[in-house]
Amino acid sequence: MHLLLRTLLLLITSRRRSRLSIWDSSSLPLRALPTDIDIAMHVNNGMYLSLMDLGRFDLMVRSGAWDLFRRKGWTPVVQAEQIAFRASITLWQGYSLETRIIGLDDKCIWLEQRFVVDGQVCARGYVASRLVGPDGPVSNEEIIAAVRDGLSEDVPADLVLPEWLHEWRVDVALPGSRRPAPHLW
Template sequence: MYPFIRYATTIAHAALQVKKGNTLGFDDVSEITLRCRLTDIDNFLEMNNGRVLTLYDLGRTDFAVRTGLGKQLLKQRWGLVVAGSTIQYRKRIRAFQKVTMKTQIVGFDARWIYVEQSMWVKGKPCSSALLRTGVTEGGKVVETARVLAALDKSDWHLAPEPWVQEWIDGDKDHRWPPME
């Protein structure tokens, strides 16, 4: 089940941070902490890989609210989409461990915003994800320039880092399952 209470708590906490003046720029790193709950673990008593991806939603939500993107999403009636991802797991996260999640933008192009997220336990990286994300309107992706203009960041440019560009290029050759 989707962690709606955690999601709502993340929004409330991020909004409180904004009210206190703890906002983020698009070039900043968002950090939130959480605990691995019993509802997050699998039969091996570690955080389930699917739950990791779900919890990364919380990090992107904190980032969106604290950068002002969340306010523009509401104002413009925009949505968010994940159009691609790749993830690596390096260390198990066990029940009740305290997790620090980091979220940052690592590049954008005319259509997509590339986000890197990672989970850390006791200063050690446990997983890292790279996501192709976009802002949507009426089911279509909004051009990045329009999103940046709404945030008064029209002059901000961040070409994808080389490792991100390699993933973008490699993903163009991804074979889809054959049509039946």
């Protein structure tokens, strides 16, 4: 809820920015706001994950994928994500959020997202994302076909997901929502 207004504003303003391919990198200029920081006066570690949503929306809107997915009733969801930090972003500091698709595995579309200040990476996250439709998860094959037909774009031949990321997603995955996941401790 804390990023709802920023997300709605982004959905409007991203349409006015230059068009991208879904396979391009999105660069979203941002500024650390008072709602982003914690008591240490830098962006809160959890806020980085929320801000990463903005980068993914910017890429989807500017590429036309957002409209395509909405027409089909598909909604993006995060299946797994991880982040590493290198340097703090402080109150009112400007930065860019760089977002790009880096690969696909059997279930997810993977994105890399970087928080960059003065050409230096402050934090880097990886996100395994899926689309969910009225009948449940949408297969990557169906997504790729929709992108090919609706946006006239094929998956780049050099798009190869690093094996360690795929293994990490499998290692940390919870059972599917239709299987039990008892809390035992």
